[in-house]
Amino acid sequence: MDQDLQLVKGNEAVAEAAARAGCRYFFGYPITPQNELPAYMSWRLPELGGVYLQAESEVAAINMVYGAAGAGVRVMTSSSSPGISLKQEGISYLAGSELPCVIVNMVRGGPGLGSIQPAQSDYFQATKGGGHGDYRMVVLGPSDLQELVDLTYESFNIADRYRNPVMILGDGIMGQMMEPVRFPELLDPQTLPVKEWATTGRGGKRKENNLINSLYLDAEACWEHNQKLGEKYRQMKENETRWEILYEDAEFYFAAYGTTARIVKKALESLRQRGYSVGLVRPISLWPFPDQAFASLAEKARGYVVVEMSMGQMVEDVRLAVGSELPVEFIGTAGGVMPHPSDISDKMETLIREVGGHK
Amino acid sequence: MKAVFTRPQALSDQATHYCPGCLHGIAHRLVAEALDELDLTERAVGVASVGCSVFTYNYFDCDFQQAAHGRAPAVATGIKRARPDSIVFTYQGDGDLASIGAAEAMHAASRGEKITVIFINNAIYGMTGGQMAPTTLEGQRTTTSPSGRDVSLTGHPLRMSEMLQGLPGVAYLARVSCHDVKHIRQAKQSVQKAFEVQREGLGFAMVELLSNCPTNWGMTPGESLKWLEENMIPYYPIGELKTPEAVTDHGE
Ligand SMILES: Cc1ncc(C[n+]2csc(CCOP(=O)(O)OP(=O)(O)O)c2C)c(N)n1
Ligand code: SF4
Numbered sequence: 001m002d003q004d005l006q007l008v009k010g011n012e013a014v015a016e017a018a019a020r021a022g023c024r025y026f027f028g029y030p031i032t033p034q035n036e037l038p039a040y041m042s043w044r045l046p047e048l049g050g051v052y053l054q055a056e057s058e059v060a061a062i063n064m065v066y067g068a069a070g071a072g073v074r075v076m077t078s079s080s081s082p083g084i085s086l087k088q089e090g091i092s093y094l095a096g097s098e099l100p101c102v103i104v105n106m107v108r109g110g111p112g113l114g115s116i117q118p119a120q121s122d123y124f125q126a127t128k129g130g131g132h133g134d135y136r137m138v139v140l141g142p143s144d145l146q147e148l149v150d151l152t153y154e155s156f157n158i159a160d161r162y163r164n165p166v167m168i169l170g171d172g173i174m175g176q177m178m179e180p181v182r183f184p185e186l187l188d189p190q191t192l193p194v195k196e197w198a199t200t201g202r203g204g205k206r207k208e209n210n211l212i213n214s215l216y217l218d219a220e221a222c223w224e225h226n227q228k229l230g231e232k233y234r235q236m237k238e239n240e241t242r243w244e245i246l247y248e249d250a251e252f253y254f255a256a257y258g259t260t261a262r263i264v265k266k267a268l269e270s271l272r273q274r275g276y277s278v279g280l281v282r283p284i285s286l287w288p289f290p291d292q293a294f295a296s297l298a299e300k301a302r303g304y305v306v307v308e309m310s311m312g313q314m315v316e317d318v319r320l321a322v323g324s325e326l327p328v329e330f331i332g333t334a335g336g337v338m339p340h341p342s343d344i345s346d347k348m349e350t351l352i353r354e355v356g357g358h359k
Numbered sequence: 360m361k362a363v364f365t366r367p368q369a370l371s372d373q374a375t376h377y378c379p380g381c382l383h384g385i386a387h388r389l390v391a392e393a394l395d396e397l398d399l400t401e402r403a404v405g406v407a408s409v410g411c412s413v414f415t416y417n418y419f420d421c422d423f424q425q426a427a428h429g430r431a432p433a434v435a436t437g438i439k440r441a442r443p444d445s446i447v448f449t450y451q452g453d454g455d456l457a458s459i460g461a462a463e464a465m466h467a468a469s470r471g472e473k474i475t476v477i478f479i480n481n482a483i484y485g486m487t488g489g490q491m492a493p494t495t496l497e498g499q500r501t502t503t504s505p506s507g508r509d510v511s512l513t514g515h516p517l518r519m520s521e522m523l524q525g526l527p528g529v530a531y532l533a534r535v536s537c538h539d540v541k542h543i544r545q546a547k548q549s550v551q552k553a554f555e556v557q558r559e560g561l562g563f564a565m566v567e568l569l570s571n572c573p574t575n576w577g578m579t580p581g582e583s584l585k586w587l588e589e590n591m592i593p594y595y596p597i598g599e600l601k602t603p604e605a606v607t608d609h610g611e
Contacts, residue, residue, distance in 0.1 A: 040382055053436070055466075056465075056466035060430070060436075062435070064433050067438040067441070068437035069437070070437075071442045075441070090430070093426075096425075147365075197422055200404075200445065201401060201404055201421070209416075209420065209422050210424065211425075347364075
C-alpha cells in the first residue's frame with residue numbers, strides 16, 4: 001500500500017490530519033515557524049465546507065475556538081510560543097467551561113520574542129498550566145511525522161471524550177521537515193455523535209437551555225466544579241498516558257521527547273555499538289507524564305540522562321518519577337540550537353564512568 | 360381580567376441581582392422583546408460578558424456562553440461561523456467592550472460578523488466598584504479618578520460608536536438612551552433593527568445604550584437619570600449612525 005504514502009511537510013501534515021479527523025473550523029494568527037499550517041487550512045477547510053478565519057490576534061483566535069467548540073464542532077488553532085502565551089487566558093476558560101479543542105504549538109526559542117528555530121522550552125507552560133486555575137490538558141509530543149499525524153487525529157477524540165483542550169507540542173523543525181506519511185480516512189463530521197450540551201440554539205427541540213460557563217461565584221459550587229474536573233484529570237492519567245521504551249533490559253537510560261528523542265536515538269545506537277547497556281524512555285504524553293515507564297525500569301536502571309532543547313524542564317518530572325536514589329543528569333540546548341549526538345553520548349559515557357557501569 | 364403588561368417570553372422567571380434603579384433591567388427587557396417579536400428565541404445564542412451583566416445567562420431564556428472579559432465578540436464570531444443559522448448576540452459593558460475588548464469589538468465589526476452587539480455604556484466600571492472607564496466623562500469622579508477625570512492625564516472619553524461608524528462591515532449602528540419612556544421606545548426600535556439586520560445577514564449590528572450606575576455614581580436612581588440626560592447625551596449624541604436600506608422602520 002506504499003502508494004498511500006505521501007511526502008509532506010510537518011505543518012501541513014497536522015493540518016491534513018485534523019481535517020481527516022473531522023475538524024472543519026480553524027482560527028489562527030500568523031507566526032513562524034507554523035505558517036504553513038494555517039495556509040493549508042485556508043484552502044483545505046473551505047474545500048470541505050468548513051471555515052478558516054484569520055483572527056486579529058491569538059487572543060481573539062482562542063476565543064473564537066471557544067465559541068465554536070461551545071457550539072459543538074471540532075475546532076483547532078495553532079501557533080508558536082509567543083502566540084501560545086497569548087492563548088493562555090482562553091485555554092483556562094476552555095478547560096473551566098469543559099470545551100474540547102486542539103491547540104498546536106510549534107515551539108520556538110524563547111523567552112520573549114526569542115528565535116524562530118526549534119525549541120522545547122514551552123514544556124512547563126504546556127504541562128503545568130500556563131493559564132490560571134487548577135486545570136490540566138493532555139499534551140502530546142510526537143517525534144516523527146507519522147506519529148504527528150496519528151496523534152493529531154487521535155487528539156480530537158481525546159478532546160471530545162473528556163470535553164477538554166488537548167495540545168500537540170511540536171517544535172520548529174517538526175513543522176518544517178518533510179517525511180512520508182500515511183493519512184487516516186477522511187471523517188465526515190456529520191457521522192460524529194451529537195454534542196447534546198452544545199449551544200446550537202434550542203431549535204424547538206429542547207426545553208432546557210444549554211450554557212457554556214466557568215463562573216461559580218459561590219465558593220462551595222466552585223469547589224464542587226473543581227472536584228468534578230479533578231476526577232476527569234484522574235481519568236485522563238489513567239487512560240491517556242503514552243510512552244515508548246527502547247531496550248527494556250538496559251542499565252542506563254536517556255529520557256527525551258519529540259525531535260530530541262530522534263537525535264538521542266542516534267547517540268544511543270552508537271553507544272550500544274560500542275557495547276554500552278543504554279536505552280531510551282520517550283514520553284509521548286507529556287501530561288499525563290508517564291511515571292509508570294520509569295517505575296517499570298526501577299529494578300534495573302542505574303541512572304538517567306535527560307536531553308531537552310531547553311535549559312531543563314522535563315528533567316524535573318523525570319526526577320520526580322525516578323526519585324532520589326538514582327542519578328538523573330541533564331544536557332540541554334537553548335534558544336533554537338539543536339543538541340549534537342556526540343555531546344549526548346559524551347554525557348552518557350561520563351555518567352556511566354562515574355557510576356561505575358559496565359561497558 | 361386581561362393582562363396588559365407581562366414578562367417577555369425570552370426572559371426567565373428570575374429576580375435579577377441588579378441594584379435598584381439600574382437600567383440593565385430595561386436593556387434586558389428590550390433585548391427579550393426583540394427576540395419575542397421577531398420570533399428568534401429558539402435560534403438565539405447569547406454571549407455574556409464580564410461586568411455587572413455577567414449573569415445575563417440566568418435572565419434570558421435561551422442558550423448562552425459566558426466569555427472572558429472583553430472577548431465576547433470573538434466568542435460570538437466562533438459561534439456564528441460554526442452555526443450560521445443561530446442568532447448570536449453579545450451583551451457587554453463599556454469596560455468590557457471599549458477597554459479590554461476594544462480590539463475584539465473593532466475587528467468583529469471590521470469583518471462584518473453577522474452578530475448583534477448590545478453595548479451598555481454607563482461611563483464607569485460597575486462590577487468592580489466604580490473605577491474610571493474609557494467612557495468616563497471629563498471631570499467625572501470615580502474611585503480611580505477621585506478629583507474627577509483629568510483628560511490631560513487619561514485622555515478623552517472614547518466614543519466607540521463613532522469609531523466603528525466608518526467600517527464598511529458595520530450594517531447597523533445606533534446610540535440610544537434608556538433614561539425616559541420616550542427614549543426607551545426609540546431604544547426598543549433600534550434593538551429590534553439590530554436583530555433584524557442579523558436575521559437578514561446584512562453584517563455587524565451594534566446598539567450602544569446609554570445607561571446608568573446609581574450605586575457607583577453615588578446618586579439616587581432619579582438623580583442618575585437626570586445626570587445621564589444632562590451630561591452623557593451631550594458628549595454621546597443619540598441617534599442612528601448607520602442603517603442599511605433593507606431594514607424597515609418600526610413606526611410606533
Ligand atoms: C481579565 C480580567 N480583568 C479584570 C477583571 C475584573 N473585572 C470584572 S468586571 C470589570 C469591569 C466591568 O465593567 P463594565 O464592562 O463597564 O460593566 P458594568 O459592570 O459597568 O456593567 C472588571 C475590570 C476580569 N474579570 N478579568
Ligand atoms: S453596580 Fe451599577 S451597573 Fe452594576 S448593577 Fe449596580 S447600578 Fe447597575
